[in-house]
Amino acid sequence: MTSRELQNAVGKVTGMIKVLVPKDSNDAKVKYVCPMCLKGKDTVEEWKKPFSVKCGFCGHNMKLPKLLAQFKKEKKVQQAKNG
């Protein structure tokens, strides 16, 4: 399970995306809040890299570049803040 904040065009974090890929599956269960139109949805997409999800409301393409690397980094930063 991974979770990312999404920035809109002006660099504000207004959306988020969570992706869950079961180990024996190519389906990614996605829950997102679009950073552009602020609408949210649960959906199932085919898991592929690079992974991206198109907003079902406004068509904004939400990409997850270097997802795991960045996720690890963010986790480290959070731990540094907490500790």
Ligand SMILES: [Zn+2]
């Ligand atoms: Zn949207």
